[in-house]
Amino acid sequence: VRLTSQELKRAFQVAIALGVLVLAALGPLIFNTYWISFILTQVFLVGVAAASLIFLSAYGGMVSLAQVALYGIAGFVLGNVVTTGNSKGLNLGWNPWLGVLLGIVIATAVAFLFGALASRSAGIYFLMITLTYAVIANLFFGQVTTFSGFGGISGVRTPGFIGQVDVHPNRLYYVSLVVAVVVYAAIRYLVRTPFGITLQGVRDDPVRMSSLGYNVPLHRMVAFGFAGFIASLAGVLFVWWNGHIDPASIDLSATIDLLVIAVIGGLYRLEGAWLGAFVFVLINNYIRSVPGLGHIGITEERFHTVIGVIFLAIVLLSPGGLMGILGKAGEVIERLVQGRRGVAATPAPSAGTPSSGSGPD
Amino acid sequence: LSAVETAPEVRRQIALARVARYTPWALSAGAVVLAFLWIGFLAPACGANGCVGTQTNFGSAVHDPQDFLATLLDGVTAAGVYFVVASGFTLIFGLMRVVNMAHGVFFLLGGYIALKLQRAFVGQDSAFGLLSSQVHFWQWLVPSLIAAVCIAILGVGTQQIFLRWNQGQDLRQALITIAIAIIAADQMVAHFGAFAEDIAWPGVLDRRLNLHVAGVHYTLTRLFILAVAVGIGLALWLWLKKTRTGMVIRAGVDDRQMVSALGVNIQLTFAIAFAVGSALAGFGGALGGSFASLGPGVDGNWLLYSLVVVIIGGMGSLGGAAVGALLLGLVSNFSSAYLPGNYTFYSIIFTFVLLAVVLAFRPLGLFGRPA
Numbered sequence: 001v002r003l004t005s006q007e008l009k010r011a012f013q014v015a016i017a018l019g020v021l022v023l024a025a026l027g028p029l030i031f032n033t034y035w036i037s038f039i040l041t042q043v044f045l046v047g048v049a050a051a052s053l054i055f056l057s058a059y060g061g062m063v064s065l066a067q068v069a070l071y072g073i074a075g076f077v078l079g080n081v082v083t084t085g086n087s088k089g090l091n092l093g094w095n096p097w098l099g100v101l102l103g104i105v106i107a108t109a110v111a112f113l114f115g116a117l118a119s120r121s122a123g124i125y126f127l128m129i130t131l132t133y134a135v136i137a138n139l140f141f142g143q144v145t146t147f148s149g150f151g152g153i154s155g156v157r158t159p160g161f162i163g164q165v166d167v168h169p170n171r172l173y174y175v176s177l178v179v180a181v182v183v184y185a186a187i188r189y190l191v192r193t194p195f196g197i198t199l200q201g202v203r204d205d206p207v208r209m210s211s212l213g214y215n216v217p218l219h220r221m222v223a224f225g226f227a228g229f230i231a232s233l234a235g236v237l238f239v240w241w242n243g244h245i246d247p248a249s250i251d252l253s254a255t256i257d258l259l260v261i262a263v264i265g266g267l268y269r270l271e272g273a274w275l276g277a278f279v280f281v282l283i284n285n286y287i288r289s290v291p292g293l294g295h296i297g298i299t300e301e302r303f304h305t306v307i308g309v310i311f312l313a314i315v316l317l318s319p320g321g322l323m324g325i326l327g328k329a330g331e332v333i334e335r336l337v338q339g340r341r342g343v344a345a346t347p348a349p350s351a352g353t354p355s356s357g358s359g360p361d
Numbered sequence: 362l363s364a365v366e367t368a369p370e371v372r373r374q375i376a377l378a379r380v381a382r383y384t385p386w387a388l389s390a391g392a393v394v395l396a397f398l399w400i401g402f403l404a405p406a407c408g409a410n411g412c413v414g415t416q417t418n419f420g421s422a423v424h425d426p427q428d429f430l431a432t433l434l435d436g437v438t439a440a441g442v443y444f445v446v447a448s449g450f451t452l453i454f455g456l457m458r459v460v461n462m463a464h465g466v467f468f469l470l471g472g473y474i475a476l477k478l479q480r481a482f483v484g485q486d487s488a489f490g491l492l493s494s495q496v497h498f499w500q501w502l503v504p505s506l507i508a509a510v511c512i513a514i515l516g517v518g519t520q521q522i523f524l525r526w527n528q529g530q531d532l533r534q535a536l537i538t539i540a541i542a543i544i545a546a547d548q549m550v551a552h553f554g555a556f557a558e559d560i561a562w563p564g565v566l567d568r569r570l571n572l573h574v575a576g577v578h579y580t581l582t583r584l585f586i587l588a589v590a591v592g593i594g595l596a597l598w599l600w601l602k603k604t605r606t607g608m609v610i611r612a613g614v615d616d617r618q619m620v621s622a623l624g625v626n627i628q629l630t631f632a633i634a635f636a637v638g639s640a641l642a643g644f645g646g647a648l649g650g651s652f653a654s655l656g657p658g659v660d661g662n663w664l665l666y667s668l669v670v671v672i673i674g675g676m677g678s679l680g681g682a683a684v685g686a687l688l689l690g691l692v693s694n695f696s697s698a699y700l701p702g703n704y705t706f707y708s709i710i711f712t713f714v715l716l717a718v719v720l721a722f723r724p725l726g727l728f729g730r731p732a
Contacts, residue, residue: 308543
């Protein structure tokens with residue numbers, strides 16, 4: 001049985017996905033504790049936040065800078081609800097699960113509000129409007145001492161089965177992994193539903209979709225609300241992982257960092273979220289060990305210069321990010337393989353499109 | 362058709378749509394009236410022992426006209442700086458559709474250049490900066506102008522190297538300017554330190570002026586800012602309305618391809634607009650660095666102000682930038698002065714409310730037009 005090139009490509013992709021998944025599932029056996037608790041857990045949860053951004057940009061045509069703000073809102077609500085004994089904040093000391101529920105519900109509601117206000121804009125206007133949301137959310141939590149103030153909220157407890165994160169890093173690792181996988185699957189499912197297809201229509205031609213009778217602002221708003229829900233999951237994971245949230249966690253720099261992650265990974269491919277997060281976290285952690293950088297004045301403190309240069313290079317050279325580069329590499333390999341098989345199977349010159357190369361099989 | 366229109370179901374839907382359409386208008390108009398009444402007549406003043414309940418720091422305008430007038434002037438003069446910075450942003454966007462996310466770092470770098478030059482000119486540097494009595498007027502003006510020129514050159518360089526070859530890809534251009542902003546902001550922390558510093562006002566300006574109205578003694582520097590902003594606004598307006606370059610720019614805002622097809626060197630016009638827009642950011646940095654301070658994170662704040670101003674006023678419109686700056690300045694100053702004394706920190710919400718209300722009615726801003 002010979003596979004068509006489409007099937008071969010698909011099998012290859014599934015194999016890679018399964019490989020990554022098995023590697024991740026066996027993570028604690030393979031990687032040391034530092035990698036589990038500081039690198040991979042962070043990659044999963046930051047990837048979830050980046051996935052909400054990529055979902056909006058890839059399927060809705062909306063590049064949002066408000067995802068970090070929404071994630072922060074979920075985190076701050078969770079912190080206010082579950083903690084006691086902070087000098088600022090509400091210090092309610094309620095059940096951790098109630099905190100999670102409230103955090104997600106409130107952040108999602110705010111996302112619907114934000115989405116409703118920005119829903120008649122798209123593209124570059126959307127970027128600017130969501131950037132103002134991000135900065136305003138940061139200033140809000142910095143100034144309003146009822147909820148946070150500059151010191152932020154410390155000592156956020158996780159639910160019992162996760163326990164203390166520094167004692168049982170594997171538990172939060174698996175929780176983050178499961179959330180990441182579920183989020184990935186949910187987005188992949190959603191974009192195949194009628195809603196998802198309509199959303200892609202709105203992305204490609206809002207005027208036509210509108211004249212076909214679809215409610216364009218409503219679709220944008222719902223998509224933004226859904227992305228806010230995903231971002232709030234990342235916010236909950238972040239606060240569990242960090243135990244602390246303060247306005248600096250959602251400042252402009254953090255907002256831009258998430259955009260950088262999404263762009264490095266690839267704004268048009270969902271997998272790019274976690275790839276970008278992995279590259280970002282890795283650079284952040286290992287920049288001090290790269291030989292030679294110290295001599296040109298690049299130390300750990302100049303991390304943002306390094307990441308900015310990488311970001312600039314990606315935007316200038318490959319707007320599709322690393323996933324775009326991988327995709328192009330895959331195409332080249334495919335063409336090579338196809339060329340060889342084409343010569344072996346069909347000596348006659350093929351007049352079809354490149355993708356019909358293995359049709360006669 | 363009339364039979365369809367008179368069907369009760371359709372009539373009800375039309376009525377509902379009408380209600381849905383006018384409710385937000387009515388609500389916002391009501392909120393504005395309420396705000397005016399509150400500030401003008403109703404706001405109670407805090408007692409001698411601090412603020413209770415809804416008591417505000419100043420009390421109503423009728424009760425305390427002096428502080429009302431001072432707040433009004435604060436708002437208008439802050440709007441002056443917002444306008445100078447945002448007009449550069451909107452000029453660049455209007456003509457080229459480039460959202461220059463590096464506008465904030467252009468502002469900050471301009472401020473730092475002016476700061477360092479001023480210290481070099483005065484020659485007496487201390488850990489606490491300069492006193493205004495040490496600074497002559499030219500030692501403020503010349504560094505500020507040099508900063509504007511430096512940032513203009515930087516802006517044109519950025520545009521020629523990074524933005525000229527990918528015109529029309531507005532998201533990519535925004536991402537490129539974000540990358541430049543990340544690198545520049547980080548390098549500025551490395552070179553200028555992480556502490557907030559400010560540019561010293563010249564001694565002649567650093568005093569209070571008796572306005573002879575309600576006993577207000579107002580700082581001359583802020584009135585100077587206002588005068589400079591009005592001057593810049595007038596100069597820009599004359600430039601855009603009365604000169605050939607301005608005419609080409611206005612035509613380019615409406616239809617870039619047509620202007621180019623008529624034989625105008627649109628690339629030169631782009632470079633000029635980028636130079637002027639960046640120079641305004643650089644000069645705004647000198648102005649803002651004297652008015653407030655310079656330090657890490659300041660670039661983001663001023664980028665935010667520029668964004669809010671142009672989103673409210675409408676991208677690419679000079680008059681819109683003026684109105685947007687005025688609204689932002691007034692709303693932020695009045696909300697922090699006239700909220701109940703124990704809750705003034707909520708004033709940031711009003712900036713968001715202002716933005717939300719404008720976007721709800723006019724997604725393209727008050728004076729915005731579709732591209």
